[in-house]
Amino acid sequence: MDSVSNQQFPPATGALCEAKRISHEFALPSGNPVKVLEDVSLEIHPNEVIALLGPSGCGKSTLMRALAGLIRPTSGEVLYHGLPLRGLNPGVAIVFQNFALYPWMDVVENVQSVLKAIGLPDDQVRSRSESAIRTVGLSGFEEAYPRELSGGMKQRVGIARALSVDPEILFMDEPFSQVDALTAESLRSEVIDIWAIKERNLASILMVSHDIKEVVYMADRIVVMGAGPGRVRAIMPNPLPRPRDYSAAHFLRMVDHLHEIITGHEMPDLPELPGEEPPASEIIPDAETSEIIGLLEYLDGRAGRQDVFRIAADTNKEFGRMINVVKAAEILDFIDTPGRDAVITATGRRFIRETAEGRKPIWREQLLKLWLFRDVYEVLDRQERKAIGSDIIKEMIVFQMPAENFDRVFDTFVRWARFGNLFAYNEDTEEMSLQ
16 A cells, blocks of 8 residues: 555545556466456446456456556556556455465454554554454454464454455455355345445445355446456346345346346357358367266256256356356357257267266367367377477467466366377376377
């Protein structure tokens, strides 16, 4: 906060914080840029909870970091109280997904660490930390260390630490993804209760989430983002009165509507035109082979067809993750996705009804229909040693999929190739070779 302490910001008359047509690129080790955000505009209004919702890799956390001043966007600008932001946003405190606690400090010391960092006098450090700890319900645990706390209690420490600096806007980056479902439900309710206390400086909350029910429960406005690169696809107001009931009909209708929006963007049902060539490069989704097989087994046991949202609910899998699995099964031609359904194909049914060993040649056959696996196979086959370094494959990924995380794609590539006995990969030499 010291880097922006000399900036003077007027009282809020419009948006508290605003992204104006920001785009952002990261440089890969190869020197090639990867665009993670493109032309994103967003306002955070006073007295609202706003949620960023979307699949992994759509730039939700990058957008939040830009609004917090932790990164400077490649183009566009961030405003705070109508003025360009230079350095860290002085009105923001962040609650992180992974708690981010100092393990050698007890609860009080963890909360006080940020207060001491901004140079408050000792009496304010003590009074603010005591108040924040009491607010999140951790009275009596002041001397406990993180290793002695449950996941929910650790996150309460993170929330207390953020609240202790009396922020105007609370940023929460998937804050409940590391705790069990019941604890998450309780924490959501408590955060809304804290935000509703008007005596506090806290005016608004911006949260990143991949959980549709979570954002419908918490948010006044829901920003649906799409990937490749990250863009705002839709902004949906949430008029449901508080407190909200997860099982109420109007709540479930809004959840279903969001499902429809996300499915329309992430699984578009586009007609195949006569003579149309397949795309030059398919995006390889982050999905485990076991998840794809589990999806096919699920469909095979249900007449081969099911609504994707129902599949996610039945398998207790987060919806964004299920979208990845569905996309992976689709590019392997194991399923089709008409509308919001997943339908097993003849190839998928043949695969799932084979023995464990019998599945491998079918998997291998489907892999070789994908450009990356086919190109790597051809490169390896031309080598005298039938081996190449991983850096060559990563360069191929970067060239064909510049908007993707090349390390993530490479890891998925290795897992899929190993399952089909197509390639072998040696982690010590970082070489890929033909089986």
